[in-house]
Amino acid sequence: MAGLVIEREVLIEAPAEVVWRTITEPDQMSRWFADRVDLVVAPGAHGYMQFGDQGGPVVVESVDPPTRFSFRWNHPRQEEPAAGNSMLVEFTLTPEGDERTRLRVVESGHELRDWPDEEKQRYADEHRDGWAEFLQRLAGVLAQPSR
Amino acid sequence: MTAQADDELWSAIGDPSRRRVLDLLVSNGEVSASWLAGRVPFSRQAVSKHLVVLEEARLVSRRKQGREVLYQVEADRLDQATRAMAGLAAQWDRRLDVIKGLAEAAHEEAKVKRRR
Numbered sequence: 001m002a003g004l005v006i007e008r009e010v011l012i013e014a015p016a017e018v019v020w021r022t023i024t025e026p027d028q029m030s031r032w033f034a035d036r037v038d039l040v041v042a043p044g045a046h047g048y049m050q051f052g053d054q055g056g057p058v059v060v061e062s063v064d065p066p067t068r069f070s071f072r073w074n075h076p077r078q079e080e081p082a083a084g085n086s087m088l089v090e091f092t093l094t095p096e097g098d099e100r101t102r103l104r105v106v107e108s109g110h111e112l113r114d115w116p117d118e119e120k121q122r123y124a125d126e127h128r129d130g131w132a133e134f135l136q137r138l139a140g141v142l143a144q145p146s147r
Numbered sequence: 148m149t150a151q152a153d154d155e156l157w158s159a160i161g162d163p164s165r166r167r168v169l170d171l172l173v174s175n176g177e178v179s180a181s182w183l184a185g186r187v188p189f190s191r192q193a194v195s196k197h198l199v200v201l202e203e204a205r206l207v208s209r210r211k212q213g214r215e216v217l218y219q220v221e222a223d224r225l226d227q228a229t230r231a232m233a234g235l236a237a238q239w240d241r242r243l244d245v246i247k248g249l250a251e252a253a254h255e256e257a258k259v260k261r262r263r
Binding site for chain 1: 236240249254257
């Protein structure tokens with residue numbers, strides 16, 4: 001995995017089943033994600049999301065209730081989504097007790113399909129020095145008045 | 148739908164070797180490709196290729212000085228990348244916050260109903 005990687009998480013005071021419904025039911029999705037969501041939550045299903053006057057196709061990857069849900073989006077309209085032309089959004093739900101769930105989201109994409117394996121391995125090795133840290137560090141250096 | 152437009156930018160920074168080159172440019176200002184090649188564990192040819200990609204992503208610009216070509220980082224573009232990245236992260240924070248609110252409200256409602 002290379003390119004853009006964003007990881008965020010939140011602790012929710014509700015059981016995983018409830019969180020699962022919130023993130024997968026189209027009428028709920030339209031409250032936290034797109035303005036309009038046409039989607040059947042099944043692996044391989046093609047759907048559509050509308051954001052204001054813009055919209056785009058979505059393809060469901062994995063559906064594993066109530067722990068894992070992922071989909072691809074942001075791919076060119078005429079193409080099938082795959083690694084390299086789209087963003088993968090992965091939700092992971094981890095119960096912490098009966099009424100608490102840790103919800104984690106990872107958005108990644110723009111993998112370089114033409115990367116040699118050693119480069120990919122090196123990227124994996126250096127993953128701890130991720131992207132966000134890299135940019136923050138550089139931004140810090142750039143912000144210094146004299147360099 | 149913001150990331151797609153900056154495909155080149157993400158790809159350019161996604162590569163660890165190019166991040167290394169960028170790092171050197173940020174901390175040393177204007178330098179030549181040979182100078183860079185002396186400080187990285189990959190070949191002069193690889194450095195040149197990375198510089199081409201960085202230039203295409205407008206993260207780096209070049210200037211001729213005598214017989215040498217000097218490269219320097221485009222601070223504005225790098226700053227743009229940082230902000231875009233922070234923006235995407237903030238967008239997910241907002242979405243997760245809404246999910247949290249919806250799920251907790253649904254759970255509360257179910258508890259109240261059960262009690263009746």
